[in-house]
Amino acid sequence: MTALTKYERLEATALWRPDDGAQRVDVLLSLGDATLTISDMRENVLNHWSLPAIQRLNPGDRPALFRPGEDATEELELEDDDMIRALEKVRKLVERRRPHPGRLRHWVTAGILLFLLALTVFWLPGALRSYTVSVVPEPSRAAIGQQILTRIGRITGQECRGRGGRMVLTRFARRVTENPDLRVVVLSGGVQSSKHLPGNITLLNRALIEDFEHPDVLAGFLLAEELRRNSTDPLLPVLDHIGLRGTVQLLTTGDLPGAAIDQYAEALLVAPQSELPPTALLSRFEAQNISATPYAYALDLTGETSLDLIEADPVSSTTANPLLSDDDWVRLQGVCGE
Incomplete structure (x- = not known):
C-alpha cells in the first residue's frame, strides 16, 4: 500500500471484539504496509487483518466500526482520527483500483466480442484466463x-x-x-x-x-x-472452476458470482493435492x-x-x-x- 507512506508506523488504541458475543478488550493497533496488526496492551500480537479486505460497518458515524472481511465475526471500535483516516484511505484506494462499469467496461466488452469473432472457441478460454490473471490487482x-x-x-x-x-x-x-x-x-x-x-x-x-x-x-x-x-498463480484454479462466464464477469466488473465462490470453496476441500x-x-x-x-x-x-x-x-x-x-x-x- 504505497499510497499510505505518510502513515508508516501509525499506531492507535481501540476496542476489539474477537467474536460475536465476546467481551470487548483494549488493544493496540499498528498500521503496516499490507496488514493491520492487533496486539494486547503488553504488545503480544493477537491477530493480523489484511488491509485490502477491511470493511467499515458504520460509514460517517463515531466510534468507527471495522471488520476484517465479509461475514467476519471480529470487530474493532475505533475513535483515533488518524487511524480512521488511514483505514478509510485504504478502502477508497481499493475501490478506485476495482474495475467499474463505464467506458473501460465497454472497451473490454467490445474487445471480448472481437476475440470471439477472430479466435477459435478452444483457444479463447485459456487466453482470457491468462489475461485476467495479469490485470487483477492485489486488493x-x-x-x-x-x-x-x-x-x-x-x-x-x-x-x-x-x-x-x-x-x-x-x-x-x-x-x-x-x-x-x-x-x-x-x-x-x-x-x-x-x-x-x-x-x-x-x-x-x-x-x-x-x-x-x-x-x-x-x-x-x-x-x-x-x-x-x-x-x-493462485487465481488460475479459481478461474478454471468458474468458467468463461465468471471470468468475463470478474474482468468487466471486478466481482465474482457468490454461487461460484461457494462452489469453488467446496471443490477445493476435496480436490487432490x-x-x-x-x-x-x-x-x-x-x-x-x-x-x-x-x-x-x-x-x-x-x-x-x-x-x-x-x-x-x-x-x-x-x-x-x-x-x-x-x-x-x-x-x-x-x-x-x-
Whole structure:
C-alpha cells in the first residue's frame, strides 16, 4: 500500500471484539504496509487483518466500526482520527483500483466480442484466463481469497484461534517461507493437509501441528505449499472452476458470482493435492537448511512413494536449522485448544 507512506508506523488504541458475543478488550493497533496488526496492551500480537479486505460497518458515524472481511465475526471500535483516516484511505484506494462499469467496461466488452469473432472457441478460454490473471490487482485478489476463506469456514467451522499458538505460527511460517505477507489459517477439519488461496492465504489441517513430535513436518508442508503458490498463480484454479462466464464477469466488473465462490470453496476441500517436482522441492529445503526426510515420511509412512525426497535429501537432521524451541512448539501445538 504505497499510497499510505505518510502513515508508516501509525499506531492507535481501540476496542476489539474477537467474536460475536465476546467481551470487548483494549488493544493496540499498528498500521503496516499490507496488514493491520492487533496486539494486547503488553504488545503480544493477537491477530493480523489484511488491509485490502477491511470493511467499515458504520460509514460517517463515531466510534468507527471495522471488520476484517465479509461475514467476519471480529470487530474493532475505533475513535483515533488518524487511524480512521488511514483505514478509510485504504478502502477508497481499493475501490478506485476495482474495475467499474463505464467506458473501460465497454472497451473490454467490445474487445471480448472481437476475440470471439477472430479466435477459435478452444483457444479463447485459456487466453482470457491468462489475461485476467495479469490485470487483477492485489486488493481484488485479497478480497477473493477472504470470500473463499469465509465460505470454507462455514463448512469446516471457525479457524483455530489460540493466541499464543498463532503468534508462534505467524513467526514460524514467515521465517520458513520468507513470505512476509503470508497469512496462515489452521482449520480443525475439511482440508486434508494444506491448501492455498489468492491473497497470500495458506490453510493447514491441525493434524500437521498436533500429530508430530517436531516442527520439521509442518515446515515441509509450508515450503511445499509456497512452491505451489509460486509455480501456478493462485487465481488460475479459481478461474478454471468458474468458467468463461465468471471470468468475463470478474474482468468487466471486478466481482465474482457468490454461487461460484461457494462452489469453488467446496471443490477445493476435496480436490487432490497437486504433485511437485522432487528436484524443485529439494532445492527449497536446501535453501532453507531444512531436512526433507520428515516431510517425506509424513507423505508416506513407508517412504515408498516419497523415496526420491528421502534418498536425495540435501540436509541431514544433524545439520538442519533448529526451527523452534521446545516451549514455542508446545505453544504452537495448543493453537486449537486455547
